[in-house]
Amino acid sequence: FxxxxxxxxxxxxxxxxxxxxxxxxxxxxxxxxxxxxxxxxxxxxxxxxxxxxxxxxxxxxxxxxxxxxxxxxxxxxxxxxxxxxxxxxxxxxxxxxxxxxxxxxxxxxxxxxxxxxxxxxxxxxxxxxxxxxxxxxxxxxxxxxxxxxxxxxxxxxxxxxxxxxxxxxxxxxxxxxxxIAKKDNLVKHIKDEIAKSERPELTSARFVISGGRGLKSKDNFAILDNLAGVLGETAIGASRAAVDAGYAPNDLQVGQTGKVVAPELYIAVGISGAIQHLAGMKDSKVIVAINQDPEAPIFQISTYGLVGDLFKIVPELTEKVKDAKQ
Amino acid sequence: MRALVGVKRVLDYTTTKIRVKPDGSGIDLSGKQIINPFCEIAIEEAIKLKEKNIIKEVVALSIGPKTFQETLRHSLAMGADKAIHISTDLSPDQKLQPLIVAKILQKIIERDNFELVLLGKQSVDDDFNQTGQLLAGLLDWPQATFASQIAIKDKDVEVTREIDAGLQTIGFKLPGVITCDLRLNTPRYAKIPDIMKAKKKPLEELQLNSLGIDLNTGLEVIKTEAPQQRKGGQVLSSVDELVNKLRNEAKLF
Missing domain, CATH: 3.40.50.620 (HUPs)
Known part of the structure; x- marks a missing residue:
């Protein structure tokens, strides 16, 4: 054996x-x-x-x-x-x-x-x-x-x-x-709170779109959903900064202390690229970074970068991916 | 009830660039060092439980060279009552592995009768994420890893854990081992008077080689090197160009 x-x-x-x-x-x-x-x-x-x-x-x-x-x-x-x-x-x-x-x-x-x-x-x-x-x-x-x-x-x-x-x-x-020794000190299970999602699981999805602090609110995270829907086979992730700010739940966190992902395509939206985040996604095959700060470290590792206002770029990208796929 | 909290000292990753030594022997540890962030959360939680009169005494323990006493003083300034320093020159990120740390904690627990052990879920140097689980296995105690919420009533503990799919709540009777995740709390800043007071709190010093622990773990670090750098930095001028690249160069859709 x-x-x-x-x-x-x-x-x-x-x-x-x-x-x-x-x-x-x-x-x-x-x-x-x-x-x-x-x-x-x-x-x-x-x-x-x-x-x-x-x-x-x-x-x-x-x-x-x-x-x-x-x-x-x-x-x-x-x-x-x-x-x-x-x-x-x-x-x-x-x-x-x-x-x-x-x-x-x-x-x-x-x-x-x-x-x-x-x-x-x-x-x-x-x-x-x-x-x-x-x-x-x-x-x-x-x-x-x-x-x-x-x-x-x-x-x-x-x-x-x-x-x-x-x-x-x-x-x-x-x-x-x-x-299994049935001793008094056996841990007992009380409850699971599992996030329900229509999307594929973060660690095994073909594509991942992650949002950072640049999204500015929980409601704004919805624009990522639209793009994910158009791309298909896409999971939503988040940086630790976005999780800490309450924009996204913790089980979406990508990074050193969150999940490690390596999809075919990783789109980082409004994420500056702290080393703790890069640790969780830098093995992705293609990395796209969308950020308004041209100096953001995420651009040093991204395959393709777009500098500009994510609130304009993401909807435009959503429409154009939709057109391209037709 | 008394709580034991393990605290490690690590390079300050927020201000220090991690540099791999050219000879492959390890990481240059000469930069500023701080308490491991997860250990600081563990100390904070223990102090909070003390403030709620759930535990009576908080003891911080650290294993490493003399400089690690600064991390213990920091823990005392935050509100721990006592500190134990296990003195050793073993490199904290290579030789002083989780199994050795767990065995040291086991010895001290058996000597001083702790009922609750709070540890960070991992240290941000070797990133092993093992010590709490190893300790619980050695002691045959219940374990709750990756805690984001802890409630204790008498001997009954309820811990909410961060698992891949969401959250899980489990319960057990003390004694037990809990490892702390990021969202458990926000550690306090020590105030100047507390830092002064901490200098007078008891700090016991022990030599690691006086504990009779086998230092051969069966794991040897043979080389440390820098990761392959990813080539990036192609900034595009328009969304059209991006869609074109994703479609025709990366062939993703």
Whole structure:
């Protein structure tokens, strides 16, 4: 046995990022198992069977339990620890998401091991690269532990081809209830407040339009919506300055402390380009900057820049993209 | 009830340009240093809980060279009651890794019986985002990472967490570990009289090598280099030109 990947899903489907994480995990060129935790995850398992080739994942391990309903770090880590003890995995791999980052170090602690989070490049089976200082430097690290605990940044890897799936037949169920200690101090879930949006998910959208302080109000953010609608496959993001000013909710924040995105097209509207923001989007394929300050640092990294009044440029761009697409 | 708060000292990213040393050995740390912003939020939260009489004593702990005592004095000036300095010359952004920090915190917690640990969600130097989770794993305590709101009544804690999809609220009974995110609070400025008072507050000094902690973590930083610079800066003159470029050069639609 060699690599265990912890799946992230929404109760029905594997998250889009996982196809990139599975590709990263496959670079170890060893057998890979995919662990699905949660309550009533049958649909997720079917989705994996339909979209993940068995050349990528040789076995699906299913831990289905009411104790795993919200996949708390405390509960999931107990299941993973047990699997490591049983199968002596060489690598434990998660997505560098809020959930992956919550779970991975907790498991690693049980094995007295220092994890490597936010890995962006696999140099060899024991050597990896990760950004430090908000992406101002790249650190190359070597891991010598018996089990390596890794979180990968999905945006740094391509997705596996999910159309050639040919039914993973090896499915193992584990008795999760018996693995999770039902102690008094188990975390209890109270509520989720999930932002509902018609738009695709920020980290996996083909295009992203982000607004900054230059938009001046929450209401003005709507002009980005129009452009996103015309472009299609577009998610809306925001700079930390815009979030702090209350123009956009925090789950839209792109940057060092928010989400890291790398879409095909990133349009920064009224964003000056603080280093903390650039850390979250500078790997986008094409970057467009719209800002009235010609000295704004965002222009130093943008593929195309437009200097001027965003309240004139964005509506004009919306109309002209609409015309061009017809 | 007593709270332990970990505080790290980092380069002041707001005023100092991050410079990679030409020999690839790391970052030039000679610039101005400040408290890690997430740690400052953790200290502020602990002090607020003390002001609400929910916790009795706030102890700030920092691990690093002698200069880290300035960060502890800053924490004391903000309102912490006591400070513990674990003295070491291990480089704070390379050798002093989260697993070592978590083990040190574990030792001090077992020695002094803390029930609440507040930490920043990550430090802005090594950007690991691990210490709280590792500590909770070592202690087998509940954890609440990325907190944007904390409510405590007796031993019952409710924490609202910032997750990728929005917000999640969880609850647990103390003892536990909470890591703090940006929106939890806005740290106060220490006033001059508080800075003077902080000089008289107790600061305990311990040597890291007296704690008997294994410093081999299984992770070695072998090289630090500057990222590839993105070539940019093509400023266009009109929206028409932009649409043309997106369509015909980048072939996006």
């Amino acid at each position: 060699s690599t265990l990947v912890i799946a992230e899903h929404n109760g029905e489907k594997l998250s889009k990022s996982m196809y990139k994480i599975l590709n990263a995990a496959s670079k170890f060129k060893e057998e890979t198992h995919l662990l699905v935790t949660g309550e009533n995850v049958g649909k997720v398992v079917e989705n994996i069977k339909a979209t993940v080739p068995k050349e990528v994942v040789s076995k699906i391990i299913v831990a289905d339990s009411s104790l795993l309903k919200h996949n708390s770090a405390q509960a999931v880590s107990q299941v993973v620890s047990n699997l490591i003890n049983q199968n002596k995995y060489k690598q434990i791999v998660v997505d560098s998401s809020s959930s992956g980052k919550d779970i991975l170090p907790r498991v690693a602690a049980k094995f007295n091991t220092q994890p490597a989070t936010d890995v962006t490049n696999i140099v060899s089976n024991d050597t990896f690269q990760r950004p430090v200082y908000a992406g101002n430097a790249i650190s190359t690290i070597k891991l010598t532990s018996a089990t390596k605990f890794l979180s990968f940044r999905a945006t740094s890897f391509d997705a596996i081809n999910s159309e050639q799936a040919n039914n993973i037949s090896d499915i193992q169920k584990v008795d999760a209830d018996s693995l």
